[in-house]
Amino acid sequence: MKIERLETIVTCPGRNFVTVKITTDEGVYGLGDATLNGRELSVRSYLEDHIFPCLVGRDPRNLEDIWQYLYRGAYWRRGPVTMTAIAAIDMALWDILGKLAGMPVYRLLGGKSRDGVMVYGHANGRDHAEAIEAVQQHIEEGYKAIRVQSGVPGMDKVYGVGKAKGHYEPAQKGLPPEETWDTALYLRHTPELFRKVREAVGFDPHLLHDAHHRLTPIEAARLCKDLEPYRMFWVEDATPADNQESFRLIRQHSTTPLAVGEVFNSIWDCKDLIKEQLIDYIRSTIVHAGGITHLRRIADFAAMYQVRTGFHGATDLSPVTMAAAVNFGLWVPNFGVQELMPHSELTDEVFPHNYRYEDGYLVMDEVPGLGVDIDEVLAAKHPYERAYLPVARLRDGAMWNW
Structure with missing residues (x-):
């Protein structure tokens, strides 16, 4: 079994979400969440430009090796963009593994x-x-x-x-x-x-x-x-x-x-x-x-x-x-x-x-799997809309933690 296709689905049904969909050559697919609030498109770029090309052809059942490859194999480790992208891949692979086994991921x-x-x-x-x-x-x-x-x-x-x-x-x-x-x-x-x-x-x-x-x-x-x-x-x-x-x-x-x-x-x-x-x-x-x-x-x-x-x-x-x-x-x-x-x-x-x-x-x-799916037709009707979290200032105008 091999990974055949990876894609991101960006949708805004009231707020922005980024979803990864990984499909195998046997037609089994898994979903992962790649949403980083207010910085969604940075994760999409990291995935599409830097991760997806490296995973095509790999065995999706080798979750541990793929995780280590994405973490140890990147000189620039950690940080919210990198770890959100890795998380999305990891979730999708667990979803696939559960579907292959016919079991929920908790099993x-x-x-x-x-x-x-x-x-x-x-x-x-x-x-x-x-x-x-x-x-x-x-x-x-x-x-x-x-x-x-x-x-x-x-x-x-x-x-x-x-x-x-x-x-x-x-x-x-x-x-x-x-x-x-x-x-x-x-x-x-x-x-x-x-x-x-x-x-x-x-x-x-x-x-x-x-x-x-x-x-x-x-x-x-x-x-x-x-x-x-x-x-x-x-x-x-x-x-x-x-x-x-x-x-x-x-x-x-x-x-x-x-x-x-x-x-x-x-x-x-x-x-x-x-x-x-x-x-x-x-x-x-x-x-x-x-x-x-x-x-x-x-x-x-x-x-x-x-x-x-x-x-x-x-x-x-x-x-x-x-x-x-x-x-x-x-x-x-x-x-x-x-x-x-x-x-x-x-x-x-x-x-x-x-x-x-x-x-x-x-x-x-x-x-089986994570127990969640995505309606891609409905998702496509709600395109991305730029949105941010607020910022906070003290009464004297100085920046503070939001």
């Missing part, structure tokens, strides 16, 4: 460790009352874990809160919008938000919060300490992890669990964080961290230090990645939770899939 990984993958939803509100209402709505829908974000008085725009009630989509058409950030206002506001949420719904639901890399290490330590009475499931991206040592300062001041990693591309980005037990959940995602093959190594390494998975699962990942994440989550022994931002109905029509939400969990049937 190939070692079988189920659980019946369903617990997910957390996003409860967003323009103020405290609206956020609490969103939390209560999620509880009614069966969610056991809920991320809570709220608008901050004195700031026009806050990460995680959209203009319309409930809906939040960070990528915006056109050039990058600019938003103003004020750390002092945020730090005064957020603990009060969670005090009110706990008063309203009690301590049964798991509550999560995303600081989105906005805080310095000592500011993050203060926030985590202030949130301790509300028994958080985690605080995500409390401070940028470019310097992994910075999380040690947070640990010295608080027992609030920490999660980080959605922007990580390899095991090297989180090696010290895991080894030194400076985090509790690793959030790397299959599409940006080299695919199932590499993320499996990260998860196994994390398990040695009792760090659990908590993978990124926003709408910037296509249903192809979500299908891969469900397969991975059903298998991985040290699973923690899976983020879930439901895609639009149109996106789900373009990417028909087997996984589904049931009472706080994602489940899937015994279907």
Whole structure:
């Protein structure tokens, strides 16, 4: 068996996605997600101009060798473009292997460790009352874990809160919008938000919060300490992890669990964080961290230090990645939770899939491969539209982390 054809499918059913399709000489094909939010076309070029020509004629069943070839064989290793491209190839090859074996990918990984993958939803509100209402709505829908974000008085725009009630989509058409950030206002506001949420719904639901890399290490330590009475499931991206040592300062001041990693591309980005037990959940995602093959190594390494998975699962990942994440989550022994931002109905029509939400969990049937497909005719009706994530500035105009 040989790889006969590789292609990218770029579509925008409300937001941009890049999909890799690999077809063998026996007609079996697999899909992989190559979406890099706001830099989609750079990955397409990397794939079409530099990877595809090297893979034609290779045996698609040699997943490990192909992964090593794409990683070790390129002098310029790692980085989001390279690792997203590798991930897309890797996902597609696992999809093919599952179809050849007549098994779901989770069976190939070692079988189920659980019946369903617990997910957390996003409860967003323009103020405290609206956020609490969103939390209560999620509880009614069966969610056991809920991320809570709220608008901050004195700031026009806050990460995680959209203009319309409930809906939040960070990528915006056109050039990058600019938003103003004020750390002092945020730090005064957020603990009060969670005090009110706990008063309203009690301590049964798991509550999560995303600081989105906005805080310095000592500011993050203060926030985590202030949130301790509300028994958080985690605080995500409390401070940028470019310097992994910075999380040690947070640990010295608080027992609030920490999660980080959605922007990580390899095991090297989180090696010290895991080894030194400076985090509790690793959030790397299959599409940006080299695919199932590499993320499996990260998860196994994390398990040695009792760090659990908590993978990124926003709408910037296509249903192809979500299908891969469900397969991975059903298998991985040290699973923690899976983020879930439901895609639009149109996106789900373009990417028909087997996984589904049931009472706080994602489940899937015994279907071969990843359990996801693409309607290429419908995808072609929605061409690429340039879109960017916002940028953030402090009140004095200086650039800050978005």
